[in-house]
Amino acid sequence: MRWAALGAAAALALLASVTLGPAGIPLGELTQSDIVWNLRAPRAILAFLVGGSLGVAGAGLQALVRNPLADPFLLGLSGGAGLGAVVALATHLSGPWALPLAAFAGALGALALVYRMGLVAGAALDPRILLLGGVAVGAFAAAITTAIVSLADAAELRNAFLWLWGGLSAASWDTVLVLALYAPLPLVVLFAAARPLDLLALGEEPARYLGADVERVKRRVYIAASLLTAAAVAVSGVIGFVGLVVPHIARLTWGHRHRALLPAAFIGGGALLVLADTLARTVVAPRELPVGVVTALVGVPVFALLLRRWTIA
Amino acid sequence: MRRLLLVALLCVACRPATDRAAAPAGPITVADAAGRAVALAAPARRVVSLLPSFTELLFAMGAGDRVVGRTAWCDYPPAALAVPSVGDGMPPNVEAVAARRPDLVLLYHSGANVTAAEQLAGLGIPAVLLRLDRLEDLGPAARVIGRLTGRVAQAESLAAAMDTLAATKPPTPSPQSLVFIVWDNPPIVIGHGSYLDRLAALAGARNVFADVAAPSAQVSLETIAARDPDWVAVLSDSAAPPAFAARREWRAVRAVREGRFLNLPGSLFGRPGPRSGAAVRQLRARLEAAP
Numbered sequence: 001m002r003w004a005a006l007g008a009a010a011a012l013a014l015l016a017s018v019t020l021g022p023a024g025i026p027l028g029e030l031t032q033s034d035i036v037w038n039l040r041a042p043r044a045i046l047a048f049l050v051g052g053s054l055g056v057a058g059a060g061l062q063a064l065v066r067n068p069l070a071d072p073f074l075l076g077l078s079g080g081a082g083l084g085a086v087v088a089l090a091t092h093l094s095g096p097w098a099l100p101l102a103a104f105a106g107a108l109g110a111l112a113l114v115y116r117m118g119l120v121a122g123a124a125l126d127p128r129i130l131l132l133g134g135v136a137v138g139a140f141a142a143a144i145t146t147a148i149v150s151l152a153d154a155a156e157l158r159n160a161f162l163w164l165w166g167g168l169s170a171a172s173w174d175t176v177l178v179l180a181l182y183a184p185l186p187l188v189v190l191f192a193a194a195r196p197l198d199l200l201a202l203g204e205e206p207a208r209y210l211g212a213d214v215e216r217v218k219r220r221v222y223i224a225a226s227l228l229t230a231a232a233v234a235v236s237g238v239i240g241f242v243g244l245v246v247p248h249i250a251r252l253t254w255g256h257r258h259r260a261l262l263p264a265a266f267i268g269g270g271a272l273l274v275l276a277d278t279l280a281r282t283v284v285a286p287r288e289l290p291v292g293v294v295t296a297l298v299g300v301p302v303f304a305l306l307l308r309r310w311t312i313a
Numbered sequence: 314m315r316r317l318l319l320v321a322l323l324c325v326a327c328r329p330a331t332d333r334a335a336a337p338a339g340p341i342t343v344a345d346a347a348g349r350a351v352a353l354a355a356p357a358r359r360v361v362s363l364l365p366s367f368t369e370l371l372f373a374m375g376a377g378d379r380v381v382g383r384t385a386w387c388d389y390p391p392a393a394l395a396v397p398s399v400g401d402g403m404p405p406n407v408e409a410v411a412a413r414r415p416d417l418v419l420l421y422h423s424g425a426n427v428t429a430a431e432q433l434a435g436l437g438i439p440a441v442l443l444r445l446d447r448l449e450d451l452g453p454a455a456r457v458i459g460r461l462t463g464r465v466a467q468a469e470s471l472a473a474a475m476d477t478l479a480a481t482k483p484p485t486p487s488p489q490s491l492v493f494i495v496w497d498n499p500p501i502v503i504g505h506g507s508y509l510d511r512l513a514a515l516a517g518a519r520n521v522f523a524d525v526a527a528p529s530a531q532v533s534l535e536t537i538a539a540r541d542p543d544w545v546a547v548l549s550d551s552a553a554p555p556a557f558a559a560r561r562e563w564r565a566v567r568a569v570r571e572g573r574f575l576n577l578p579g580s581l582f583g584r585p586g587p588r589s590g591a592a593v594r595q596l597r598a599r600l601e602a603a604p
Binding site: 021022023024034035038039040042094095096098099159162163167169170171172173174281285286287288289290 | 496498499500501522524525527530531532533534535536538539540556557559560561562564565
């Protein structure tokens with residue numbers, strides 16, 4: 001029942017996303033419209049993939065660090081991606097993929113640095129250090145970014161921040177294809193870790209006694225979640241809130257078992273971002289709102305409501 | 314041509330006034346855009362200009378030799394490049410400005426610059442904030458700068474030409490349409506009431522986002538495609554198509570598919586100034602020359 005409801009919500013969101021838009025295309029012409037095929041459809045699918053990836057990454061990381069505040073962008077990746085984008089602009093890297101690739105490389109750099117900091121004594125991954133290291137690396141990368149932007153005399157560098165918070169306007173079948181080929185591997189790694197993640201909730205010691213290879217699971221979950229987030233930021237910038245809130249909402253309905261929670265977070269995150277992007281494109285047309293603004297405007301009231309129910313129950 | 318003639322006539326007509334204006338009897342007082350009253354004992358001899366438009370105006374009214382500081386963006390006229398730069402001016406580096414020992418600082422009227430002007434005033438350096446967002450602001454700004462530098466007559470002839478340009482009715486109907494792309498991801502375009510919107514109208518082009526009541530706004534790519542402009546205009550010093558032209562999603566815009574780009578040099582088109590009329594003529598010529 002709840003799966004059917006979630007599936008229906010996702011389908012409705014996708015349908016709304018391709019039928020609604022500032023261009024006002026009549027229903028009868030939808031299937032022939034170039035705007036629908038080449039702009040709305042890839043954008044809807046990209047939004048779904050990005051939202052789903054962020055939802056799963058958030059759920060995995062919250063289980064890994066055993067902290068409900070964990071958000072995929074808390075781990076320094078947005079700072080690294082921003083630095084990559086600014087360096088690409090400052091060095092005049094050209095080509096349509098220069099910016100996303102540079103941002104991806106920056107995010108991977110941040111990932112590697114945080115991972116190395118989190119490896120205590122070269123072996124065990126300490127979740128607390130991952131969080132603190134992520135915040136520190138993110139702040140450091142942001143400082144370098146701001147230094148480059150303020151020292152360089154190129155006006156376009158200031159626009160790197162626009163790019164970083166850009167949202168889904170770069171969606172095309174190319175970006176959809178790249179993400180659709182890339183995302184399954186880290187997703188499968190996370191889904192495969194569902195059972196050990198359940199055990200990890202009991203604490204590392206009990207999980208170990210129950211047969212989980214704790215260190216391997218922690219490393220895999222961290223790297224897979226970060227790789228998902230890095231790709232998301234490379235194709236759509238920093239979209240806050242989805243990775244933080246969708247796992248919590250999913251947990252309220254599907255409980256703490258990751259075998260159900262992770263797929264629910266994927267579909268729920270995808271549906272939320274598709275819906276948010278549709279609103280971003282339409283409510284103030286012909287202007288457009290940054291999609292992160294809408295995810296927060298839609299998500300926070302829902303979250304607050306559920307949080308109240310949660311604390312009362 | 315008619316405008317040039319008008320300028321020439323005004324210059325001749327005002328010539329006797331120059332001598333009187335060059336040696337004012339009392340102190341010069343102006344009320345700036347922030348409502349601050351600024352008084353100079355005598356016309357300024359050491360001016361720091363913190364906006365490329367002001368620098369162009371100063372040189373155009375023959376006060377270029379009084380400019381002792383400029384921003385990193387002030388690249389016209391070429392003689393301005395010989396003046397020491399005090400940084401990018403965003404926000405102004407008050408210490409670097411003060412180090413030029415100016416007796417007048419000209420600032421664009423913005424929140425951050427009001428603070429800088431107050432700090433300069435605290436150091437005993439007269440600072441004047443001027444509005445310069447629209448074509449209509451040019452004439453008044455030129456007149457104020459003229460009074461402050463004792464170039465009243467030259468400033469008046471400049472200002473009169475600019476007022477004429479600002480009062481010109483755009484040719485109707487505009488046969489060609491364009492969109493100004495300020496940034497591609499997310500797409501940010503120029504809307505109504507902005508300087509570039511006016512330039513386009515005066516050059517005989519219709520800005521397809523003239524209904525957006527903001528100088529610039531984020532819009533959907535879909536809206537750009539649906540409004541189907543004849544031209545995509547970008548501020549760019551190179552003749553090459555902008556990088557986003559190679560991105561697949563932009564192919565949904567007909568003008569991008571057909572490579573109909575107007576690359577407008579930022580120094581000429583990016584700022585209101587004495588060359589605004591030249592910018593209009595150049596844009597009109599490019600639109601007329603195109604098929």
